[in-house]
Amino acid sequence: MNAISSVFASFAAAAGPVFSFVLHSSMMGSAVLVLILLLRRMMRTALSPAVRCLLWLPAVLLLLSPRLPDTGLGWVKAMERPSVLSRKVTEEPERGVVVRTDTPTFLHANNPTSVTPKAGLALSETSAVIWCIGSAAVMSFWLFSYLMLKLRVRQRSSRVSRSFAAKAELWAKAMGLRKTPRLRLTHAVKTPAVMGMLRAEILLPPTFVDTLNPDELRMVMLHEMGHVKRCDLLF
DSSP states (O other), X not given: OHHHHHHHHHHHHHHHHHHHHHHHHHHHHHHHHHHHHHHHHHTTXXXXXXXXHHTTHHHHHHHHOSSOXXXXXXXXXXXXXXXXXXXXXXXXXXXXXXXXXXXXXXXXXXXXXXXXXXXXXXXXXXXXXXXXXXXXXXXXXXXXXXXXXXXXXXXXXXXXXXXXHHHHHHHHHHTTOSSOOEEEEETTOSSOEEEOSSSOEEEEOTTHHHHSOHHHHHHXXXXXXXXXXHTTTTO
């Protein structure tokens, strides 16, 4: 039991600094995101789609920055207090021994008294553990969902017709793609979608080709191929 407690305490202590960084980064990033949204709304007609996309770059750089500006918020600093009372013992020739803790305690050399610091998790470490558990749960959920989607696509998909594949090849060349993305007809999606970051695939509902006229079909396919060309999934 002691070994488990020790491992848990070590994990909490290691997760604390990471959580502190994420907390600062989230607050700074949230402020920047609000400013970006306001700027996009005020200059909605004056900015091109490419510029509106690049506006998110400062937020990304801020969230990934190893050093963040000091927020100056006292409650954040209060969360970072150590969980175990730190003691600094200083021997002085005539004044005895001074033990410094959160509540200073003076011990005289003639009457030594043992002081056992209170063990426990600080607020930052408790929050870090909760954050790690929540993050792991969310990541596991999305990874499971993605793997299940891939499984459904592989089990319930078919190839497009040769005529449609030939049209898709022309559309890919028009978009400047070196290689036409793989096309799959599958019941796993209800609307056209792109899957795969390294090897992109365009997923299409089985009735997709028959329900749109040629112009609408071309516009939708160029839209999906635009995602592939810009590597939107990777970003």
